[in-house]
Amino acid sequence: MCIPAKLNGEGRLTPSTGFPWIPRNHLEPAVLDSDHYSVGSVERLDEFLTKHKEHHEQWSAYWEYTLRLFKYVTNQGLHEFHLPEYGRAEQGIVTIETSVVARHILMLYDELMKKKEQDYPPCYKDMQAWKTRHCFLCCQRRNR
Structure with missing residues (x-):
């Protein structure tokens, strides 16, 4: 369900x-x-x-x-539901749908984590001095 x-x-x-x-x-x-x-x-x-x-x-x-x-x-209630030959899990699974923007930010983080520090884009190295959104804009422009 x-x-x-x-x-x-x-x-x-x-x-x-x-x-x-x-x-x-x-x-x-x-x-x-x-x-x-x-x-x-x-x-x-x-x-x-x-x-x-x-x-x-x-x-x-x-x-x-x-x-x-x-x-x-x-034809069975959710709390009583069972199938022959199957056990019953007592917990559910939650999946989180991220927005398109968040998905791309997460993909950027994943890519950056795969790289060695010397290969980071310059704006990522200076992230402490920048607001995060400026860094992402800079990285996006650089990759175009």
Whole structure:
């Protein structure tokens, strides 16, 4: 179950503009190999999403919507869900989507960390004297 959400400055989850979803490679008829298991059908997911398009402002309403979707598609509640021959993980996985700008800054850091110090761009060497954003602008201009 994938649940798009935002984390606000106070550390609270808020609903995203997207809808919760179940990856289609775990829904029939898309399950084609033994590396993937089926939890329901694409038809049931599409049925639910077509009937229930409401957006929620409050996390509690969004969470209830997510639970209803999961139960509709899988015929099991999220907290009771199990598959034969599979164990149950007690924790979830959180992935963080970075903005395009942040992604490029992180890529720049990764590249700089691969280099030896004498190969750093001049503006990176002087970073203590510059504001960070000036350094990134300088590095971007130099690489063009």
